[in-house]
Amino acid sequence: MRGRSTGAGSADSERLARPAGHRSVPHTADLRIEAWGPTRERCFAEAVQAVTGTFVDLTDATGTTLRSTVIRADRDEDLLVALLEEIVYRLDTAGEVPVEVGLTAVPGGLEAAFHCAAVGSLPQTGAAPKAVTLHGLACDRGPEGWSCSVTLDV
């Protein structure tokens, strides 16, 4: 999976050159992921990648369908939740998984362009997430960039 991001102020933040990445961390009930990046959009794209990587292998995947949507929320952490909820929603209703996501900052939110593949065409590697929780939700901007952590129900 590949993540792309553009957004207001991103050029300045990119210059901080904080590496981007993600990981999943132990939680006895469910799935907890952490992501980080030089910009909010890159950080959130990493979070998308962290979530999809827990249940499908996207190594050789190609996005065949483009789904664009605008997501708005008052707070960055709620924006992250809404973004990840889109993964769950598209999986349940269309059987699609984002292979690549492009995130662009818009007033009050994000425009997300999901390049999706059919879940049935991908090797399944784990239980799929079914909801995004508010438990231990965090989204912070520090001097080196952005980081977030979120717990998902699987």
Next chain:
Amino acid sequence: MEIVEEGPFRFRIPREGGMRVPGVVFATRDLLPAAAGDQALLQVMNVAALPGIVEASYAMPDVHWGYGFPIGGVAATDTAAGGVVSPGGVGFDISCGVRLLAADCDRDRLAPRLRSLMDILGNRTPRGPGRGGVWHLDARQLAEVLVGGARYAVEQGHGVRRDLDRCEDAGVLSGASPEQVSERALERGLGQVGSLGSGNHFLEVQAVDAVYDESAARAMGLRERQVCVMIHCGSRGLGHQICTDHVRVMDRAMSRYGIEVPDRQLACAPTHSDEGRAYFAAMAAAANYARANRQLLTEAARRAFGETAGCGLELVYDISHNLAKAETHDVAGAGLDLCVHRKGATRALPPGHPDLPRDLATVGQPVLIPGTMGTSSYVLAGVPGGGAWHSTCHGAGRVRSRHRAAREVDGRRLRADLEQQNVAVRASSWRGLAEEAPQAYKDVDAVVRAGEGAGLCRRVARLVPLGVVKG
């Protein structure tokens, strides 16, 4: 955090900070959450701060770290005293539960046909992520499911009248309103009626391995060596979306009611508020979806058994372990109307309770406890004077995260080991199988013994797996 051992199966967490009541954990010392970073007992304390909570914030022997509420948590609020309902106290998978079916054949007769039966069940049981269900509905029929639950499914020919006699609430929870269910929830639910989903959900062919209470087992329809089918699933995407939607609404509304919670996933509103009533109506709709879902999987299992083994399946019981219910209980000598949240906990009505089916009146309500793939499952019964508002455990309870289980267990090896033990496994993915490895859970025997020792339930029968279809 102070934890006081009050008896061999009971620990108390005294009130401190914002706690309105103490915490009470029914467990042995070995069963207390111990993993580094595990926040289950902190979550017991957080729940104790909910407005209107009475008596205690309870935890069952299988308690483990959830989000907001611990999994294995029970909390009742006094509705007349501003008590709240919290969607997080029910969980995302509303009315997730267990259904047990008893076959009219024993394991010896099934043995030569088990492989082909498991192949058919594996092929015909929709599971895993996304769409797919055995019942294809239009929007009008889905609305009927949300109001009518398993009763509607039976009326449409997907079961028999006796099935409803053996379902909690006769298969339909009253008060459901499809109008309180969002378009997104309906979209997610439309294509999933009659499906397992994923995670820890399963359909398992089992055999009765031991009977502890002969007369109770007979009344429930169970005998030694009998083949059974256990189905564990819930309200799929529809229930998850309803929880998501109503947590958001309450998260925004709490300040209007002067409510603060230590964890946003504990978002709540007074049960009599607009938000509280809207949630109850939507929750009931999801509960009915879950009951219809298990009814349709029952029909599919019956067909598979009929074709391969020539035997039928009768319903033993169907019970939820994620639900909030309006119940009346005696509190300090007065009958109070309570909103009882059971999050990963099972209602366990005692003998003589008016809500029991007539043929189980002297026995108590069956409680169905799934173990793990390689271990036992249990049939328990409610007992007189059962604590925690007549509640008990709901399963073994996780001790290792999915992350750790997947890292430490090889799914292929696990399947080979289970096959070696004569447990036929039909998995969705190797990693998904590894995440559900038996070693990721507490010892279900110890959990059940603790529940029995704490006076929450009693054992009726033990079941062992013959084959499992994993979600």
